Amino acid sequence: xxxxxxxxxxxxxxxxxxxxxxxxxxxxxxxxxxxxxxxxxxxxxxxxxxxxxxxxxxxxxxxxxxxxxxxxxxxxxxxxxxxxxxxxxxxxxxxxxxxxxxxxxxxxxxxxxxxxxxxxxxxxxxxxxxxxxxxxxxxxxxxxxxxxxxxxxxxxxxxxxxxxxxxxxxxxxxxxxxxxxxxxxxxxxxxxxxxxxxxxxxxxxxxxxxxxxxxxxxxxxxxxxxxxxxxxxxxxxxxxxxxxxxxxxxxxxxxxxxxxxxxxxxxxxxxxxxxxxxxxxxxxxxxxxxxxxxxxxxxxxxxxxxxxxxxxxxxxxxxxxxxxxxxxxxxxxxxxxxxxxxxxxxxxxxxxxx
Ligand SMILES: Cc1cc2nc3c(=O)[nH]c(=O)nc-3n(C[C@H](O)[C@H](O)[C@H](O)COP(=O)(O)OP(=O)(O)OC[C@H]3O[C@@H](n4cnc5c(N)ncnc54)[C@H](O)[C@@H]3O)c2cc1C
Numbered sequence: 001x002x003x004x005x006x007x008x009x010x011x012x013x014x015x016x017x018x019x020x021x022x023x024x025x026x027x028x029x030x031x032x033x034x035x036x037x038x039x040x041x042x043x044x045x046x047x048x049x050x051x052x053x054x055x056x057x058x059x060x061x062x063x064x065x066x067x068x069x070x071x072x073x074x075x076x077x078x079x080x081x082x083x084x085x086x087x088x089x090x091x092x093x094x095x096x097x098x099x100x101x102x103x104x105x106x107x108x109x110x111x112x113x114x115x116x117x118x119x120x121x122x123x124x125x126x127x128x129x130x131x132x133x134x135x136x137x138x139x140x141x142x143x144x145x146x147x148x149x150x151x152x153x154x155x156x157x158x159x160x161x162x163x164x165x166x167x168x169x170x171x172x173x174x175x176x177x178x179x180x181x182x183x184x185x186x187x188x189x190x191x192x193x194x195x196x197x198x199x200x201x202x203x204x205x206x207x208x209x210x211x212x213x214x215x216x217x218x219x220x221x222x223x224x225x226x227x228x229x230x231x232x233x234x235x236x237x238x239x240x241x242x243x244x245x246x247x248x249x250x251x252x253x254x255x256x257x258x259x260x261x262x263x264x265x266x267x268x269x270x271x272x273x274x275x276x277x278x279x280x281x282x283x284x285x286x287x288x289x290x291x292x293x294x295x296x297x298x299x300x301x302x303x304x305x306x307x308x309x310x311x312x313x314x315x316x317x318x319x320x321x322x323x324x325x326x327x328x329x330x331x332x333x334x335x336x337x338x339x340x341x342x343x344x345x346x347x348x349x350x351x352x353x354x
Contacts, residue, residue, distance in 0.1 A: 002029055002030065002031045003029055003030055003031075003098040003099070003302075004030075004031055004032075004033060004095075004096060004097050004098050004099070005021075005030055005031070005032045005033070005097070005098070005099045005100075005101070005298065006032075006033045006035065006087055006095055006097035006099070006100050006101070007032060007033070007034045007035065007101040007103060008035050008077055008080075008087065008100065008101060008102050008103060008104055009035070009036060009101075009102070009103035009104040009105060009272075009273075010034050010035075010036040010038070010040075010041050010064055010103075011036075011041065011042075011044065011103055011104075011105050011273060011287065012044070012273060012284040012287040012288050012291070013101075013103040013272030013273030013274075013276075013287035013288065013290060013291040014034065014036075014101060014103035014272060014273070014291065015041055015064075015065070015291070016272075016287065016288045016289075016290075016291025016292050016295070017101055017103070017272065017291045017292070017294050017295045017298070018032060018034060018065055018070060018295075019065065020291065020292045020295035020296070021295045021298065021299070022065060022067055022069065022070070024295065024296075024299055026069050027299075027302045027303065029302070030069075030302060031069060031071070032069055032070045032071070033070075033071045033072075033073055033095060033097075034064060034065075034070055034071070034072055034073070035072075035073045035074075035075070035077055035087065035089055035095065036064075036072075036074060037074070037075065037076050037077070038074070038126060039064070039072075039074055040061040040062060040063055040064060041061070041062040041063075041064065042060055042061065042125075042126040043060040043061075043062060043348065043351060043352070044105070044124075044126075044284065045284050045348070046059075046060050046348065047060070047123045047124075047125075047126070047128075047129040048123055048129075048153060048156040048157040048160050048320075049160050050123075050126075050129045050130065050133055051121075051123050051129045051132035051133050051136060051157065051160075051161075051231070052133075052136065052157065052160035052161045052163070052164040052165075053133055053136065053137045053164045053165075054160055054163060054164050054323065057126075057130065060126075062351065062352055073089055073092050073095060074091075075089040075090040075091040075092055076089065076090040077089050077104070077241060078090055079241075080100075080102075080241065080245065081094075082245075082246075082266065082269070085097050085098070085100075085268070087100070097268070098268065099268050099269075099270070099298065100268060100269045100270070101269075101270045101271070101272055101294065102242065102255065102269065102270070102271045102272070102275050103271070103272040103273050103275065103287070103291070104238070104239045104241060104242060104274075104275055105124075105125075105238075105239060105273060105274045105275070106124060106236040106237060106238055106239060106274040106275070106282060107122075107124050107125070107236065107237060107238070107239050107240065108122045108124050108232050108235065108236065108237075109234075109235035109236050109237040110232070110234075110235070111234065111235055113208050113209070113210060113211065114209075114210035114211065115210050115211035115212055116148075116208070116210075116211050116232060118211075119211045119212060119213050119214075119230060120148065120211065120230040120231060120232035121135055121136075121229060121230065121231050121232065122231070122232050122233075123153065123157065123231065123233065124236065132229075132231060135229050136161065136164075136165070136229055136231075137164075137165075139165075139168065139228050139229060140228075141167045142167050142168070142169065143167075143168055143169070143228040143229070144168070144169045144171070144226060144227045144228050144229075145161065145168050145169070145170050145171070145227065145228065145229050145230075145231065146171045146173060146216060146225060146227040146229075146230045146231070147161075147170065147171070147172045147173065147230075147231045147233060148173045148208060148216075148230060148231065148232050148233065148234045149173070149174065149232065149233035149234030149235065150172055150173070150174030150176075150178075150179035150180065150202075150204070151179075151180060151181065151233065151234075152180065152317070152319050153233040154172055154174070154179075154231075154233035154234070155172070155179055155180060155191055155195070155319060155321070156319055156320050156321075157231060157233055158170055158172045158195060158200050159194070159195065159198065159200070159320065159321040159322045159325075160320070160322060160323075162195075162198050162199065162200060162322065163322040163323060169201070170199070170200045170201065171200070171201040171202075171203055171225065171227075172195065172200055172201070172202055172203065173203045173206050173208065173216075173225075174202070174203070174204050174205075174206065175205070175206065175207045175234070176204070176205065177204050177205050178192075178204070179191055179192055179195075179202070179204075180319075182281070183317075183327075183329065184329065184334050186334050186336075187327050187328075187329065187334050187336065190327060190336050191319075191321065191327055194321050194325065195321075198322075203225075206218055207219040207220070211230065214226060214227055214228065215227070216230065236274065236282065237252065237253045238252075238253050238254055238255070238274060238275045239275070242254075242255060242275045247263055247264070247265065247266075248263075248264050248265075249277065250277040252277070254274070254275060254276055254277035254278075254282075255271045255275055255276060255277055256277045257271055257276055257277060257278075259309055260297050260307055260309075261276065261290065261293070261294050261297065270294050270297075270298075272287060272290050272291050272294055273286070273287030273290065273291070274287065276290065278290065278312070280312065280314065283317070285314060285315065285317075286312060286314070289312050289313075289314075290312060293308075293310050293312070296308050296310070315330065316328055316329050316330035316331060317329055318340050318343060318344040318347070319340075319344075320341060320344055321341070323341070324338060324341060325337060325338065325341055326338070326339075326340035326341030326342075326343075326344055327340055328340040328343070328344070
């Protein structure tokens with residue numbers, strides 16, 4: 001009787017596991033089921049471009065692996081029954097697992113800002129980015145867009161939208177005094193200057209209190225901001241299914257794991273990517289590296305070998321300022337301008353073709 005590995009989520013983490021298992025050779029007694037609500041992988045790192053209208057929907061799709069060892073179960077995962085080891089997926093009989101991977105990514109976190117979930121658009125899922133695209137591109141000429149959150153996604157969103165719609169009045173709202181918290185000061189300044197030169201209004205030290213349709217209220221002042229569309233890029237948390245799961249979590253709601261990326265109370269469940277409590281900020285890069293490592297761990301378990309422990313070594317972080325400019329950190333080096341943008345495009349090309 002074959003054992004079943006069920007992978008929840010065909011994103012950067014889940015697919016890295018499957019590709020590595022297929023590459024290294026899946027033992028004959030194992031079969032894989034991949035479950036996702038989409039019939040392809042969505043290249044999430046580019047969702048800002050889909051929302052802005054500078055990349056087409058079809059450019060951001062990557063086919064799921066076609067292999068005899070992999071069965072696809074496409075549908076919405078509605079529940080996880082850890083006692084019976086079953087996954088409930090709309091349109092399918094319950095799927096039984098021997099080993100499970102949770103790689104479902106993240107959703108917006110509104111940090112208690114009243115009205116934010118009703119009155120803002122997000123870019124955390126393909127579906128959300130499509131809605132944002134329609135709303136943004138239907139705004140009348142000279143309309144107002146507020147982007148809340150000056151981290152990597154907010155900066156990329158603002159610059160891409162500027163290229164897509166030179167007529168719009170774009171404001172980027174950030175709670176702290178600097179954009180891109182965690183990046184070196186030289187990069188923060190370079191990006192802030194680029195945005196100002198491209199007519200993006202930076203509202204720093206600005207904490208939102210609540211939102212209504214087309215109105216943003218700022219904490220500690222009587223100021224209000226009028227907007228046609230508000231985009232939310234100010235925080236993430238694991239998806240609702242993980243929020244509801246009874247298991248130990250860190251303060252960001254990510255699932256706590258042992259050194260082999262298994263749940264503390266259940267070694268049959270592995271967690272990858274944005275749902276995993278790792279000593280790194282969530283990223284596609286971390287999800288990919290961790291995914292490969294989980295594949296090596298699974299192979300060792302299945303072949304009764306010593307389980308490897310590999311460190312996660314990050315290569316760096318890159319960001320886009322439209323299609324021709326960018327910024328990033330590689331090792332201890334800051335890079336700005338055309339080169340980081342070209343490297344980022346190269347990484348995107350690779351993720352589509354390998
Ligand atoms: C605009 C933007 C820019 C970014 N830029 C970068 C970058 O430059 N570099 C970088 O490293 N990271 C970047 N990131 C972060 C990166 O995209 C995520 O960290 C990464 O996608 C996490 O991978 P994952 O495998 O955990 O989840 P995901 O890649 O999000 O995959 C999760 C999968 O689960 C599926 N799923 C979720 N819930 C359900 C359900 N209930 N039923 C069925 N299927 C479900 C989804 O359809 C999806 O396919 C960016 C993110 C955004 C939003």
